[in-house]
Amino acid sequence: MEEITTTQSQIDLLQAALDHVNQGFSVFDQNLRLLAWNRGLWEMLDFPQTLAKRGTHLEDFLRVNAERGEYGPGDIEGKIKRRLQRAKLFEPHYFERVRPNGQVIAVNGTPLPQGGFVTTYSDVTESRRKQEKLERTVEERTRALRQSEDWLRLVTDNIPALIAYMAPGPIYRFANRRYADWFGQSVTSIVGKTGPEVIDPSIYAEIAPHIEHAFRGNAVSYEYQRILHDGRKVAMRSTLIPDMTVDGRTLGVFVLSLDATEQKRSEATLMQSQRMDAVGKLTGGLAHDFNNLLTILMGNLLSLSRHEGALDPEALKKRISPMMQAAQRGSELTQRLLAFSRGRPVDPKVVSLPGLLENVESLLRGSLPSSIVLDIDIDESQPGARIDPTQMETALINLAFNGRDAMPEGGTLTLRLTQVELDERQATDLGVVPGSFALVSVTDTGIGMEEETRLRVFEPFFTTKTFGTGSGLGLSMVYGFARQSGGAVTVTSARDRGAEFSLYIPSVRAPSSAALASAETADRDAYLPFGNGELILLVEDNADVAKVLAEQVRDLGYTVLLAESADDAAALATDLTEIRGVLSDIVMPGQTNGLALARQISRRRPDVAIALMTGYADWGDLQSDEKEVDFPVLTKPIGNDRLAQTLAQILDSKAAAAKQ
Known part of the structure; x- marks a missing residue:
């Protein structure tokens, strides 16, 4: 009796524990009859209390559910029968059933070893609502993200x-x-x-x-x-x-x-404007140089006229030599000024920077007042750079003129060229790639600038000059050139302590100025080839120039025939088979220019050697449709060595072609 009481107490204790579980609980035997349950099952599923007893068959529970519509409309007996058949299989099962009141019940059944099964019932209504809400949120956010991506695509595409x-x-x-x-x-x-x-x-x-x-x-x-x-x-x-x-x-x-196509065109226009502004400043000094050269020419010519026939060869040579040097110097100044003023499209090439600075020096020497000392300091390392040389010259001349304007009372303007190695930190500060750089600095001893001005000095259209005397574009274009060349530009200055502009340009190996000068000397000293009386047709519209050129060609051993016009030259070249070569000016009055004439003669007489002449720095700009030249072009004034070499080369080339 005591054992029965103890067992009953344990069962009651177990039942009390099961009643406190927040899930429903049931145990059915192998005959599908109820063995155990807890209070949560009845509270969750609202079963009648009459079913809460051992031995109640599963069919009774199924019938209650079916009759109150838990399984939906339709044949009640058929629904009960199908569920009983599945239960008799005693297989593990899990499903969720939505009750008519919206409650979601998760049913999880586990079979017992001796038959029957244990089933738990969980109210997952709130969990499923949260899941549905989360799914809706994810769906809404996915839709919003997709819409956002569509908007992003729409914006970026337009x-x-x-x-x-x-x-x-x-x-x-x-x-x-x-x-x-x-x-x-x-x-x-x-x-x-x-x-x-x-x-x-x-x-x-x-x-x-x-x-x-x-x-x-x-x-x-x-x-x-x-x-x-x-x-x-x-x-x-x-x-x-x-x-x-x-x-x-x-x-x-x-x-x-x-x-940036249109912007590049605008920059080119601005660059040309800056070049022309610099040319205006240069011409005053160059006029002084030309006056000196003309003085040399005129003085020696007057001396020759006074002593006509009375000078011995050595004295004659002393008069002629400075005249030739003055003429050559004038030619070089003219070519440099014209090349600088006309400029070129951006055309990067490997340039010897010492040679470039020497060109800039020759342009600046006569353009600075006597109160300013120009000091050129070139490093022995002979750095080169891959740049557009015209833009580089423009930048340096702009910087030089800024320095000149900052020294109204005079001072020293220094152009210094060195080579430096920039490490990672230095390169990052300048916004460039680490490596070897040519450093070109332009330093003046002028009035300097305040910090506020220094910070704005590279801004487009910013200028401290009097209205109408400065565009405010010079230094901004210097900045643009430096960046475009893969480099940088900086400025250090203080009031009354001058200013130093530093151009950093990536350096490359380039021929040294000495090597180039040596090559030029070798060319001048090379054997001067003479002709053997070959007939050269000379086409030049200026009679005085034609006379001088004809004499120059005759002195080189050729026979010369002068043509009065392009039409006359075309007829002579066609009719006179004795003509072996043609030397023609490019720009002439009339409809036919020298290049068109040369091509016309070349088609009719492919055996005739042809060379062209011009006095323009960039004659191609005069004939926009004539960009390709098939013949050598000599720039006036023409030196004897260049003329002799060119005539010999074109005649030898035609002779060699005739033998093949």
């Missing part, structure tokens, strides 16, 4: 810029329509492709170092040019911004590219 994102590789992860079109891709086809697969190999080889520099965590700007299918040359200016994490890792690079 911005007049090329926009892209590159992951390490570099691999494209995004590109707007303009960027994709620029490289012949679509916005979908470009994604996943590498840089070399998208960008033309010649262009990629040029910009690859900039991309690598950006992936190392540096903002980079650069320019490149491309020729379109229709033959137009366009310029693109790109900026790469690294996408970096807080700990300094580079996840990718944002790319922004703008069509």
Whole structure:
């Protein structure tokens, strides 16, 4: 009796524990009759208390549910029968049932070893509501994100810029329509492709170092040019911004590219304006130089006229030698001034910087007042640079004239050329790539500038000069040239302590000035070839010039025939088979210029050697449709050595062709 009491107490204790569980609980035997349950089952599923007894068959529970619509409308007996058949299989099962009141019950049944099963019932209504809410939120946010991406695509596709994102590789992860079109891709086809697969190999080889520099965590700007299918040359200016994490890792690079073609044209126009402004300042000094040269010429000519026939060969040579040197000096000054004033499109080439500074010195010497001392200091390392030489000369002359204006009472203007190595920190401060740089500094001992002015000195249109005396573009164009050349420009100054502008340009190996001078000397001293009486047709519209040139050609051993016009020359070259060569001026009055005449004669007489002459620094600008020249062009005044070499070469070339 005591054992029964103890067992009953344990059962009651177990039942009390089960009643406090927040789940429903039931145990059915192998005959599908109720063995155990807890209070939570009745509270959760609202079963009648009459069923709460051992031995109640599962069918009774199913019937209650079916009759109150828990299983939906339809055949009640059929619904009960199908559920009983599944229960008799005694298989593990889990399902969720939504009651008519919206309550969601999770039913989890586990079979017992001797038959029957234990089932738990969980009210998951709140959990499912939260899940549905979360799913709706995710769906709404996905829809919003998709809409945001659509808006982003719409915006970026309509911005007049090329926009892209590159992951390490570099691999494209995004590109707007303009960027994709620029490289012949679509916005979908470009994604996943590498840089070399998208960008033309010649262009990629040029910009690859900039991309690598950006992936190392540096903002980079650069320019490149491309020729379109229709033959137009366009310029693109790109900026790469690294996408970096807080700990300094580079996840990718944002790319922004703008069509800079029109801007480059505007810059060229501004550069020409600056050149012409500098030319105006240079001409006063050059006029002084030319007056000195003319004095030498006129003085010696007067001396020759006074002593006509009375001078011995040595005395005659002393009069002629300075005249020849003065004429040569005048020719060099003219060519440099014309080349500088006419300029060229941006045309980077490897240039010897010492030679370039010497050219600038020759232009500046006569343009500075006597109160200013010009000091040129060139490093023995002979650095070179890949630059547009005309732009470099323009920049240095602008800086020199700024220094001159800062020294109204006189002083010293110093142009210094050295070579420096920039480490990572120094290069980062200047915004350039570390390496070897040519440093060209222009220093004056003038009035200097205040810090506020120094910080704004490279701004376009900013000037401290009196209205109408300065455009405010000179120093901004110096800055633009430095950046365009892959370099930088800085300025240090203080009030009453002068100023120093420093141009950093990436240096390359270039022939030294001494080597170039040696080569020129060797050319001048080379054997001077003479003719054997060959007949040369000379075409020159200026009678005085024609007379001098004819005499010069005769002195070189040739026979000369003068033509009065281009039409006369064409007829003579056709009719006189004895003519072996033609020497023609390019720019002449009338419809036919020298180049057209040369081509006409060449078609009729392919055996005739032809050379052209011009007094213009850049004659091609006069004939926009004549850019390719098939004949050697001699610039007036023509030295004997150059004329002799050219005539010999073109005649030998025709003779060799005739033998083949």
